[in-house]
Amino acid sequence: MKDDDVEPDLVTYNTLIFALARAGMVAKARTYLDAMAATAPRATSRTLLMGLCKNKKLDKAMDVYKSMIAAGMKLEAPTYATFVRALCRAGRVPDAYEVFDYGIESKSFAEVTLYAELKNSLKWLRR
Structure with missing residues (x-):
């Protein structure tokens, strides 16, 4: 998208993060999370957390949850x-x-x- 001078919005990032987390591609989802974190950290972290839950990656979900709590979210x-x-x-x-x-x-x-x-x-x- 960025190659075509189109800036992804919150919905685009959340969709990518959720789909990647659900597919078990947590590292790739995390790269999008990091890219989006400055704009809407709570919404994006929530999307990653829910995707991990759907994919039964609960250890990683606990890590995300604990980082959210540590950040005061x-x-x-x-x-x-x-x-x-x-x-x-x-x-x-x-x-x-x-x-x-x-x-x-x-x-x-x-x-x-x-x-x-x-x-x-x-x-x-x-x-």
Whole structure:
């Protein structure tokens, strides 16, 4: 795109990052994340996090999550819910509670939203 003097926007970057993360091409997704980070770091990091969850790359997702927290970013309730659900379904309940607890402490969402997601995700584990 840049070769044709077309500057990618947030939607373009997020689409590329999500698709690459979902395909397991995390290093390539990270290059686009770094290129876009100055413009919209929270939205782009959220996209990478969700793509990694969809691809079950939860160790890398935890790394991205921890870097977001270290940078002082807050996630929205749907992102927390997706992340908690992915962690629970992978049997990583302690990690899910860590994410859940931080969401409560940071007042990033209505508690009821994430309590419901955690409850539903833990029910899924019993199946």
